[in-house]
Amino acid sequence: MLGEAVRDLRGRTRGEVMEPGDGGYEPARAAYNAMATGRPVAILRPADMPDIIAAVRWAAESDLAIGVRGGGHSVAGHSSPNGALLIDLSRWRGATVDPAAYTADALAGSRLMDLDAATFAHGLAAPSGTFIDTGIGGLTLTGGISWLLSSEGFACDALTGAQLVTADGDVLEVDEQREPEVLWGLRGGGGNFGIVTHLRYALTPVPAMFGGRLRFRGDAVREAILRTFEVEASAPDELVLAIVAWRAEDGSPAISVNVGWRGDPEGGTAAIRALADHPACYETDLKAMSWLQQQSLYQPIPFGLRQYWKGHLVGRLDETLADALIASAAEETNESFALVELIHGRAHRIPESWAAFGGRAAVANVTALAIWSDPADDEAEIAWARRFADRVSPLSLRGGGYLNYPELDQTAARVAAAYPPDSWARLRQLKRRLDPANRFHFNANIPPADA
Numbered sequence: 001m002l003g004e005a006v007r008d009l010r011g012r013t014r015g016e017v018m019e020p021g022d023g024g025y026e027p028a029r030a031a032y033n034a035m036a037t038g039r040p041v042a043i044l045r046p047a048d049m050p051d052i053i054a055a056v057r058w059a060a061e062s063d064l065a066i067g068v069r070g071g072g073h074s075v076a077g078h079s080s081p082n083g084a085l086l087i088d089l090s091r092w093r094g095a096t097v098d099p100a101a102y103t104a105d106a107l108a109g110s111r112l113m114d115l116d117a118a119t120f121a122h123g124l125a126a127p128s129g130t131f132i133d134t135g136i137g138g139l140t141l142t143g144g145i146s147w148l149l150s151s152e153g154f155a156c157d158a159l160t161g162a163q164l165v166t167a168d169g170d171v172l173e174v175d176e177q178r179e180p181e182v183l184w185g186l187r188g189g190g191g192n193f194g195i196v197t198h199l200r201y202a203l204t205p206v207p208a209m210f211g212g213r214l215r216f217r218g219d220a221v222r223e224a225i226l227r228t229f230e231v232e233a234s235a236p237d238e239l240v241l242a243i244v245a246w247r248a249e250d251g252s253p254a255i256s257v258n259v260g261w262r263g264d265p266e267g268g269t270a271a272i273r274a275l276a277d278h279p280a281c282y283e284t285d286l287k288a289m290s291w292l293q294q295q296s297l298y299q300p301i302p303f304g305l306r307q308y309w310k311g312h313l314v315g316r317l318d319e320t321l322a323d324a325l326i327a328s329a330a331e332e333t334n335e336s337f338a339l340v341e342l343i344h345g346r347a348h349r350i351p352e353s354w355a356a357f358g359g360r361a362a363v364a365n366v367t368a369l370a371i372w373s374d375p376a377d378d379e380a381e382i383a384w385a386r387r388f389a390d391r392v393s394p395l396s397l398r399g400g401g402y403l404n405y406p407e408l409d410q411t412a413a414r415v416a417a418a419y420p421p422d423s424w425a426r427l428r429q430l431k432r433r434l435d436p437a438n439r440f441h442f443n444a445n446i447p448p449a450d451a
């Protein structure tokens with residue numbers, strides 16, 4: 001029966017359609033996270049917009065849910081939707097820049113590197129993320145933490161327009177004039193409202209960066225974490241800091257403070273002097289760099305590893321967090337680490353009403369990233385990440401985490417807790433308008449408001 005329906009989908013579209021058993025299906029289905037094993041009924045790589053519209057209507061007639069893949073980096077496996085239609089935009093890549101208007105239009109399957117390369121050619125940048133191989137689609141629609149976080153806000157704050165195919169196959173041109181409520185919802189409401197095919201960003205000049213890492217080890221690591229919190233408390237907008245904590249080879253906790261300074265080395269050096277001078281700091285590789293070099297600071301983490309991430313958007317930075325980092329970094333894991341992405345500056349000053357994104361009041365995204373290869377380690381690694389999340393939960397804003405770093409078994413309550421109650425109610429109304437049957441539920445799901 002479904003085979004017949006998939007044949008029908010092939011007949012209605014020009015792009016590549018794959019179903020289980022077809023060559024190419026398995027790699028196209030594979031999730032970033034090897035723990036996510038969802039198997040779509042069919043995968044469409046659309047050739048054009050009419051393909052997407054036809055596929056959405058086909059899914060409605062076949063009573064199938066729809067998943068969307070851009071860069072494919074969903075750690076929760078949302079872009080390998082089990083028993084659903086997967087619309088795979090991973091080949092919809094590329095961005096064009098209007099340097100006079102300071103805007104970029106990007107196809108929604110673009111990776112950060114596509115957007116960055118296009119904007120960099122004009123000395124411009126969009127706030128996006130810190131790993132160049134992640135997709136702009138999932139990242140922007142659900143927040144977006146980058147090296148421009150404190151000077152420009154979250155990636156979703158720079159979203160000024162989009163093209164959206166809704167659950168009934170309508171195409172909405174979304175911007176502040178035509179669809180202000182939808183634009184608000186796309187700034188943080190994730191993939192709940194349909195298939196975004198294009199994203200438009202406001203750009204900003206970034207002529208120079210100064211970045212790299214400061215590494216700390218030894219007995220004074222806890223004190224170095226607290227000093228980082230002090231530096232953050234009075235940091236200028238140009239400075240973005242992240243703390244990574246892991247277990248060193250000798251079993252002791254080690255940390256790295258990762259730095260992105262928007263500007264010249266003199267200003268950056270002064271801004272982090274209190275950290276560079278700390279006695280536990282044993283190594284630094286900070287240097288002047290271009291925006292593209294800053295974006296390449298982190299090595300991509302490959303597809304196919306086992307991953308379980310869990311954390312909280314926290315409302316304060318204090319000794320509880322320092323102790324949690326030290327305790328978790330002392331425990332034995334494989335490639336796992338705890339991450340603290342610090343938030344200040346413009347990310348806080350943009351009014352809540354600008355975007356649906358629910359983490360604006362947070363001072364940090366604090367997440368355990370358990371990463372390993374051997375299924376025999378599943379239980380221990382998942383338990384490690386959960387323990388860390390429990391340790392930092394007293395600091396949590398509302399009990400929710402950063403929705404771009406979702407745990408595999410994320411509950412509906414944790415999704416709701418990621419938003420202030422007013423935003424949540426408004427998002428549920430918007431969901432009811434655009435996707436009343438909740439056909440797009442492979443995401444941090446917003447249930448449609450009751451009739």
Ligand SMILES: Cc1cc2nc3c(=O)[nH]c(=O)nc-3n(C[C@H](O)[C@H](O)[C@H](O)COP(=O)(O)OP(=O)(O)OC[C@H]3O[C@@H](n4cnc5c(N)ncnc54)[C@H](O)[C@@H]3O)c2cc1C
Pocket residue numbers: 032067068069070071072073074075078079089108109128129130131134135136137138139140141143144145146190191192194195196197300301404405442443444
């Ligand atoms: C190695 C790694 C590094 C990361 N670094 C950062 C970082 O620096 N900053 C940060 O903020 N986040 C970061 N993330 C998290 C990242 O933002 C999310 O994983 C995000 O979902 C990636 O987007 P994607 O398009 O690659 O994902 P996909 O797996 O393709 O999509 C995930 C979900 O997003 C939605 N979606 C994606 N595209 C569309 C679309 N066009 N229309 C509608 N819905 C869509 C769908 O619900 C989809 O299921 C990182 C993740 C990884 C794995």
